[in-house]
Amino acid sequence: MDLADLQQYCAIPGCDFMQMLKRIVQPLIIEALSSMGVEQMPVEKMLQASRELDQGDLALPCFPFAKRLGMAPAEIAEQLAQHVADHPAIGEVSGVNGYLNIRANPKWIVEQLIEFGTQGSHPSPNRSVLIEHTSANPNGPFHVGRARNAILGDTLVRLHRLFGNNVTAEYYVDDMGKQVAVLAWALEHLSAEDVEAQLIGREPVNPSWKGKADHERVRWYQAAQALRQEKEGAEEIEKKIGFMVHASENGDEAVLASFQAAYQPVLEGMLSTLGRLGINFDRFTKESIFVTNGDVGRLMERLQSLEINGEADNGAQFLDLGARGLKGKTEFFYQRGDGSSLYATRDIAYHMWKWTQGGDLINVLGEDHKLQAKQVGMTLEELGEKRPEVVFYSFIKLPEGKMSTRRGNVVFMDDLLEEAKEQAAVVVRELRPHYDEEKISTIAEAVGTSAVRFNIIKVSPEKGFTFRWEDALTFEAGSAPFIMYSHTRACSIRKRVETEVAPIENILNGEIETQEHFSDGLITLLRVLAVHQDCVEKAVNDHRPHLFAEHMLHLANAYNAFYRDCHILTDGEVDKFYLWVSELARGIMKDGMEGLGLIAIEEM
């Protein structure tokens, strides 16, 4: 196979280096097998990335051939190794323990990296996606319990962008529910004194957040919630709030305006917290617009004409989704007896609108929304629309139990970030006593926020997560600072080469000559670089960012091995090839960190 063939393989979407190698090796193995008398085996499926990296890059288990050949698998593997033809891409072929192991020729990997970069000639997918995430009710400060949605969602946004997709990050603002009504009622009816009287015994607002509306106004919300629990007066309050909710659901402009006045500053406070984590949105869509613009009304009419529609005694409308295979409680109510809409109904209208925006839809939701999401999805299909893709996650809880804004047992993200920064600053001061306070502050902020994000994104979303301060504030291997540190090493080398030798561009222009000798650290790094794009793709397509987080840990670790084995700058002399590898890795680390929302500082 010559270069032209290789390029052809590279033009296949989703083709990374391991797949290229596989495509090269596969026919050679089929040939070798047939020379041994084995035909028509699904080699493509059997040939896999090796688990034992010491043994090779690709492995073919030979056990299934044993019966046909009447030989021991170990023997087959060994013989097969003899029969596989040479190829420049293949470094070594061996038969061990019944496995045929194929090692890529590091020189070949380097040639591919030089020719194509880590992305190969991978065409940018350029798919449009609308990712809706967070969408937390604007009734109080962002707490750690809500953070998983935001961090997961934002990382998905970033990874899609890294992959080349066109992303809109959207926040669906719940501006008409009971929670907002409670907030609006409280702000209108309670004085600051009333609120504090109600919240005696609870922690006061952290002085650091005085004047931040989310922290201030949540007190009103909590006071109102407490009042609603009381024996006296609760009924009256409930009536008023019910009236407001009702009015909002019927699209009452004045009530909606009062809601907005109540929640907007809170929302802005939450967004500033998210901004500190690098989380931003392209668009905010208010739930109420689908009521006021008539979409919800039209939707309910359409739903009523469906054959699975049913009506309760009081006139409430539902769909019998049992007829479409839903188990358990099959009645899905979308309209109250009084004709008003429900949250899910508005959500359906919202999704129909989202589909008109011209992109695939991805939602990030807590596991408590699973049933609801299923009902919404089934209804959308019933209407001839597509279902959105949904990424679910388990809740973050505290060691002492579930978090709740209402009850006030929460860890605020603002406090966590402040604490993270402080802890990081302690470490920087200790490790780099010569840095001035301004520099320490910049580094500590980057390290603190990155560590918080990474701590949450590195575990798979369906796994329950217990928040622990000591885990969130770990800055060692396995954390964001570990990745950041490897990157600063690469930056540091770059800086030294530039100041002590010459501008990098001058050194790296012209041919890069590969070396004949490849040390362990170099090979380790090349291998990780070779699978990078594949990791991005997998994380994006499977909605599993934690896989990419783990890959970045591997990359940082591999860079450290390379750093150990391959000295770039020795006595004022630059090893051009090593510098090229280092610069390639530096760029990939930087992009990858961007994809995870980690801040790629150059010194720490």
Add this chain to the structure above:
RNA sequence: GGGCGUGUAGCACAGCUGGAUAAUGCACCGGCCUCCUAAGCCGGAGAUCGCGGGUUCGAAUCCUGCCACGCCCGCCA
């Protein structure tokens, strides 16, 4: 009761489209700064993969039963 999810070393966590000695970090033990930032590197010890059956040449992975934990099963949002 029904649906969905989770259960892997002392702790945390990966692997789950079946394949080798179950990966990684913390904690623990030992080694490495006259050498590009030691937030690092190298080595060691530590696992009946919740429990029982089944399918298979081969099971943490698939099927099945059981146990434990979480979430959901509102004309709430």
